[in-house]
Amino acid sequence: MDRTKTKNVIVLLFDSLNRHMLGSYGGEEFETPNFDAFAKHALKFNRHFTGSLPCMPARHDILVGAMDFLWRPWGSIEIWEDAITYAMRRKGVTTMLVADHPHLFETGGENYHTDFKAWDYLRGHESDPWKTRPDPSWQGTPHFIPREMPYDNSRGYFGGEEDFPGPRTMRATADWLRDHAPHHDNFFLFVDEFDPHEPFDTPDKWSKMYDEDWHKDPLIWPPYAVGAVEQGLISEREGKQIRAQYGAKLSMIDHWFGKVMKTLEETGRLDDTMIILTTDHGHYLGEKDIWGKPGTPVQKTLGHIPLYITGPGITPGETDALTTSVDIFATLADLYDLDVRQRTHGKSLLPVLSDTSKDVRDYVLTGVWGREVQVTDGQHLFARAPSGKNTPLAMYSNRWSTMPIHVNGPDGKEIHTQDIFPLPDDRAELRKVPGSNVPVIRQPFVPGDMLPYWAGRKFSGDHLYDLSAPVGEEPDRADSSDTRTYLDLLRHALDDVEAPQEQYERLGMS
Numbered sequence: 001m002d003r004t005k006t007k008n009v010i011v012l013l014f015d016s017l018n019r020h021m022l023g024s025y026g027g028e029e030f031e032t033p034n035f036d037a038f039a040k041h042a043l044k045f046n047r048h049f050t051g052s053l054p055c056m057p058a059r060h061d062i063l064v065g066a067m068d069f070l071w072r073p074w075g076s077i078e079i080w081e082d083a084i085t086y087a088m089r090r091k092g093v094t095t096m097l098v099a100d101h102p103h104l105f106e107t108g109g110e111n112y113h114t115d116f117k118a119w120d121y122l123r124g125h126e127s128d129p130w131k132t133r134p135d136p137s138w139q140g141t142p143h144f145i146p147r148e149m150p151y152d153n154s155r156g157y158f159g160g161e162e163d164f165p166g167p168r169t170m171r172a173t174a175d176w177l178r179d180h181a182p183h184h185d186n187f188f189l190f191v192d193e194f195d196p197h198e199p200f201d202t203p204d205k206w207s208k209m210y211d212e213d214w215h216k217d218p219l220i221w222p223p224y225a226v227g228a229v230e231q232g233l234i235s236e237r238e239g240k241q242i243r244a245q246y247g248a249k250l251s252m253i254d255h256w257f258g259k260v261m262k263t264l265e266e267t268g269r270l271d272d273t274m275i276i277l278t279t280d281h282g283h284y285l286g287e288k289d290i291w292g293k294p295g296t297p298v299q300k301t302l303g304h305i306p307l308y309i310t311g312p313g314i315t316p317g318e319t320d321a322l323t324t325s326v327d328i329f330a331t332l333a334d335l336y337d338l339d340v341r342q343r344t345h346g347k348s349l350l351p352v353l354s355d356t357s358k359d360v361r362d363y364v365l366t367g368v369w370g371r372e373v374q375v376t377d378g379q380h381l382f383a384r385a386p387s388g389k390n391t392p393l394a395m396y397s398n399r400w401s402t403m404p405i406h407v408n409g410p411d412g413k414e415i416h417t418q419d420i421f422p423l424p425d426d427r428a429e430l431r432k433v434p435g436s437n438v439p440v441i442r443q444p445f446v447p448g449d450m451l452p453y454w455a456g457r458k459f460s461g462d463h464l465y466d467l468s469a470p471v472g473e474e475p476d477r478a479d480s481s482d483t484r485t486y487l488d489l490l491r492h493a494l495d496d497v498e499a500p501q502e503q504y505e506r507l508g509m510s
Contacts, residue, residue: 001274001311001312001313001314001350001353001354002312002313003313003335003350005271005272005312005313006272006273006274006311006312006313006335007185007186007272007273008181008186008187008188008189008269008272008273008274009187009188009189009273009274009275009276009332009335010188010189010190010191010273010274010275010276011062011188011189011190011191011276011277011278011328012191012193012257012260012275012276012277012278013059013062013190013191013192013193013278013279013280014193014195014196014253014257014277014278014279015055015101015192015193015194015195015196015197015279015280016196016197016198016279016280016281016282016283017196017250017278017279017282017305017306018246018250018282018283018285018301019279019282019304019305019306020282020300020301020304020470020471021247021250022035022036022039022306023035023036024036024039024040024044024308025044025306029210029247030210030247030250030251031209031251031254032250032251032254033254033258034254034255034257034258034261035254035257035277037258037261038257038261038275038277038308038310039308040316041270041310041316042275042277042308042309042310042314042316043308043309043310043314043315043316043317043318043319043352043353044306044307044308044317044318044319045306045307045308045309045318045319045321045323046318046319046320047304047320047321047322047323047378048278048304048305048306048307048323048324049303049304049305049322049323049324049364049366049376049378050280050281050298050302050303050305050324050325050366051067051069051324051325051326051345051364051365051366052067052068052069052325052366052367053069053280053281053293053298053302053303053366053367053368054074054280054281054293054368054454055074055101055103055280055281056074056075056103056108056109056112057069057073057074057368057369058280058281058325059104059109059112059192059280060075060077060112061324061325061326061328061329061346062325062326062328062329063077063083063084063085063112063190063329064077064081064082064083064084064329064342064344065084065326065329065330065333065340065342065344065345065346066081066326066342066343066344066345067326067345067365067497069366069367069368069369070365070367070369070373070494070497070499070500070503071369071395071396071397071433071500072369072395072396072397073368073369073370073395073452073454073455074108074369074452075108075109075397075399076108076109076110076111076112076399077111077112077399078397078398078399078440079398079399079438080341080342080398080433080436080438080440081341081342081436082115082340082341082342083112083115084329084332084333084338084340085115085116085188085190086115087333087336087338087339087340088188088332088336088338089115089117091336091337091338092185092186093186093187093188093336094117094184094185094186094187094188095115095116095117095118095187095188095189095190096116096117096118096119096120096176096180096187096188096189096190097113097116097118097119097120097190097191097192098119098120098122098169098172098173098176098189098190098191098192099113099119099120099121099122099169099190099191099192099193099194100121100122100123100124100125100128100165100166100168100169100192100193100194100195101125101192101193101194102125102126102127102128102194103127104121104192105121105128106127116190120172120176122165122168122169122172123154123165124151124154124155124157124158124164124165125151125154125165125166125194125197126149126150126151126194126197126198126199127149127150127151128150128151128154128165129150129153130150130153130154130157131150131153131154131157132153133153134152134153134155134156135156135157136156137156138155138156149199149221151199151201155201160203161202161203161205161206161252164201164202164203164252165194165195166193166194166195166249166252166253166256167252167253167256169191169193169194169195170193170253170256170257170259170260171256171259173189173191173260173263174259174260174262174263176189177189177260177263177264177267177269178263178266178267181267181269182267188332191260193253195249195250195252195253196246196249196250196253196283197283198220198221198222198246198283198292199220199221200218200219200220200221200222200242200245200246200248200249201218201220201245201249202245202248202249202252203252206248206249206251206252207245207248208248209244209247209248209251210244210247210248211240211241211244211245214241214244218241218245219238219241219242219245220245222242222246222283222285222291222292223291223292224291224292224293224294225290225291225292225294226289226290226291226294226295226296227289227290228286228289228290228291229286229289230289234291239285239286239291242285242286242291243285243286246283246285270310271312272312273311273312274309274310274311274312274314274335275308275309275310275311276307276308276309276328276331277306277307277308277309278305278306278307278308278325278328279305279306280305280325281293281302281303281305282300282301282302282303282304282305283301283302284301284302285301286472287299287301287471287472288472294454294457295368295371295453295454295455295456295457295458296457296460297371297372297374297383297385297460297463297465298366298367298368298372298374298381298383299381299465299474300381300465300467300471300472300474301471301472303366303374303376303381304467304471307323309349309353311353313354314353315355319352319358320358320378321349321352321357321358321359321360322359322360322361322362322363322364322376322377322378323347323349323352323360323361323364324346324361324364324365324366326344326345326346327346327347327348327349327360327361328346328349329344329346330344330346330347330348330349331346331348331349331350331353333346333348334348334350335350342435342436343433343434343435343436345497347360347361348360362377363375363376363377363489363492363493364376364378365493365494365497368454368455369395369452369454369455370390370393370451370452370454370455370456371454371455371457371459372384372385372386372459372463373490373494373503373507375486375489375490375493376467377486377489378467379466379467379468380464380465380466380467380477380482380486381463381464381465381467381474382462382463382464382465382483382486382487382489382490383462383463383464383465384462384487384490384507384509385459385460385461385462385463385507386459386506386507386508387506387507387508388508389447390455390459390506391445391446391447391506392444392445392446392502392505392506393444393445393451393455393502393506394442394443394444394445394500394502395442395443395445396431396433396440396441396442396500397440397441398438398440398441400423400424400441400443424441424443425443427443427444428441428442428443428444429441429442430442434497434498444502461478462478462483463476463478464476464477464478464480464482464483464486465477487509490509491509494509
């Protein structure tokens with residue numbers, strides 16, 4: 001790559017973008033012509049994996065550079081760390097956020113946007129409380145889940161395709177590139193596009209594209225479950241329809257992404273701008289009868305994700321370098337020569353982009369707080385489950401009021417009241433996290449305490465998935481002699497990030 005010609009960076013983050021459904025990664029089920037056209041001019045990463053999961057933890061990886069799933073489940077930027085936009089602004093880089101992602105403006109994600117010079121929030125997606133009542137002329141949102149969603153009020157205000165949040169976000173991105181970018185010497189544009197995340201709701205032009213024989217209301221809300229068809233939560237036919245509606249949304253956002261690329265071509269920005277296109281995680285759509293993002297070990301659908309990078313001097317093609325989400329932060333920090341105060345975990349990809357190195361790391365850690373901890377070397381993915389009752393567990397945070405509001409009570413039922421999530425109690429103590437001298441509240445948990453959604457789900461033991469198999473067909477080789485090798489790799493990875501001691505104890509590795 002040519003650093004001297006790279007004046008700007010654009011990160012395009014599409015939520016729940018399934019790698020195996022993109023044509024450039026071999027997908028044939030759905031049409032993605034604009035993603036595929038972009039891929040032809042980019043360096044495609046074949047072994048890019050998730051780090052911290054799910055949505056906001058993944059954005060913490062990218063914008064803060066530190067994996068946090070071993071310390072906390074979901075939360076805002078802590079007082080001992082900064083988003084990369086803080087350091088960029090000090091360097092004189094104009095930073096802009098365009099997003100329709102509601103979690104960025106909810107409890108648990110409310111300060112990721114504050115260090116951007118400006119932001120544009122396009123309203124109405126999923127859980128965004130945009131409207132207090134539905135449009136009375138609207139006949140009802142296609143519904144699948146047994147509870148009210150803010151989207152029910154928002155949906156009737158979308159008069160046409162161009163009014164849906166995804167298309168509006170892409171249009172706002174193109175407008176900013178055309179009307180504002182030319183007035184800045186250098187810029188960092190972060191586009192946080194929630195599509196193709198559910199609800200998989202699109203106009204008829206798209207919703208009928210992949211399931212013409214379905215004559216009922218579109219099924220736009222997928223279940224979050226393991227064995228959904230087997231348990232009778234949905235039928236096989238309903239599963240086909242849900243998958244088709246995901247494909248419809250994927251193709252629709254691909255279409256509107258094409259308009260962004262056209263603007264970049266027309267304005268000449270492809271000559272001086274690095275573009276990074278990726279996702280936070282995938283979304284299960286029936287692979288092994290898993291749906292949504294339930295409490296289950298990370299497998300290829302969720303954890304093996306797309307990454308494309310293009311820019312001045314970057315040779316199009318593909319690479320087998322092993323990478324993860326925090327490496328995007330490290331790459332940006334390296335490119336702009338930024339100083340950051342927190343302990344980070346990423347490796348710069350500039351050597352790969354410059355073709356001076358084929359590899360930057362030997363392993364990737366990934367997982368959800370309170371669940372299995374996974375490690376991969378790109379060949380296999382090893383999931384280590386708790387050795388007993390998923391204890392001890394502890395959370396580290398000084399922004400306690402911004403922790404998750406969706407929790408499980410002792411009876412396993414989900415609770416949605418923010419006030420019920422327990423505050424630190426007399427078991428809490430002050431500790432420190434690696435790389436910081438700021439005292440941090442450490443709150444331990446024991447069986448019977450309320451826990452965030454994923455931590456309260458059942459476990460199925462250790463797993464060792466062979467990543468050479470197709471998505472949904474990964475064999476489990478947990479009984480092989482290789483398990484010991486990957487257990488040693490996991491221990492090395494935990495030591496490397498200075499994981500909390502209770503993680504070793506919880507996983508039976510102390």
